[in-house]
Amino acid sequence: MSESTIPPAETVAAPRAAPYTGDMDIGRPVPVPWWREAVRSWVPVLGIAAVLVFQMVSLQQQIGDLRTDFHREMGDLRTDIQRDMGDLRTDMQREMGDLRDELRTEMSILGERITRLETLLEPRAER
Secondary structure (H helix, E strand, C coil): CCCCCCCCHHHHHCCCCCCCCCCCCCCCCCCCCHHHHHHHHHHHHHHHHHHHHHHHHHHHHHHHHHHHHHHHHHHHHHHHHHHHHHHHHHHHHHHHHHHHHHHHHHHHHHHHHHHHHHHHHHHHHHC
16 A cells, blocks of 8 residues: 555544534523522432332331231230140149049048047947
8 A cells, every 4th residue: 555545644533523513602601491400409309208208118018017927926926825824724623633532532541540440449448
């Protein structure tokens, strides 16, 4: 290739600007409508508020779920305690019945011994 076919570096590196893409320098700042500034300043605040609302709704749902689980666990615990108390009452009544029967048997045996002793002592008392 000859040097005459290679374009100069300036023409390749910097293309010409199109007429509609050039800088717009009108010499004074462009006024922005008041509502656009208000929206720009409130958008982050509204975004944070929306996130907080979603978080609060989520927390309320989690609290509701925890409350439901707590009430279910308390009901299960109450049922278990009532069942255990019923079993304990039945066991105590059975033991009391067994003790009562043993006491009656012992008293009956003691009564028989006293009767035998009295029977044995009567002839001696008559002599």
